[in-house]
Amino acid sequence: MTFVMGHGYISDYITPSVYDGDSNGAIKVPSPDTLYTAVQSEYGAPDSEPPDSPRSEITGGYINGDTAVSEGYSVDTFFITDGRSRRKVLTGGRSIQRHSCSECGKSYATSSNLSRHKQTHRSLDSKLAKKCPTCGKVYVSMPAMAMHLLTHDLKHKCDTCGKAFSRPWLLQGHLRSHTGEKPFGCAHCGKAFADRSNLRAHMQTHSAFKHYKCKRCSKTFALKSYLNKHYESACFKGSVPPLSPEED
């Protein structure tokens, strides 16, 4: 397999084709390692490439505000059948001059990408800031602005129900609700999903460990959304969900 485990995204553990059982020992972490510990260890490996995007990283410990626990399901519990996870197919060690942002340290493959990223550090009152004519939202980064403008242009329309979307892949996902296609399968239980995010959430339900902990009552939840629901109902009914609740 030419698939290369990359930077700790969950997708790094999703194989690009039908799950083939045990054929790739390389993606198995030594038991009883888990998805999240694998993430952590990759980041921690001295010669591993740093994450190349600012996506959040689950770093170990409870997600109790900012940190997460490490324990869950092993990396071989995903399989994907649509062959869409191309991203991490790297050709023999892309080596690798990274371009790092002097302000935040994030690194990028090209200077052009770094230059785009640097726009995000402009202040909101920068002369270069632009306002969306439709909704008034202000952007300091032109790529982000361009992207945002697309969200007002719903040109991808479903032939079946007429619903329109701003992105082609949003339409693609929507179409699956008509066709019943479910290309994202859980290798743990076999359940299939039309949406990758939903598979990801599902995978968390297989986790033996609950990663999210209520700051007030210490009850734990497998998904952040469950914890949020808990904040909105049980534990903090009638009060504002805490930014920094009392621990005792």
Place this chain on the structure above:
DNA sequence: CTGGGGACGGGGCCC
């Protein structure tokens, strides 16, 4: 109330 799934949007990165 919690657990789980379906549908979807925004934004970031790479090519």
Place this chain on the structure above:
DNA sequence: AGGGCCCCGTCCCCA
């Protein structure tokens, strides 16, 4: 610069 892909997150509904 634009398109494609992906991730994170949210909302809603139901059991």
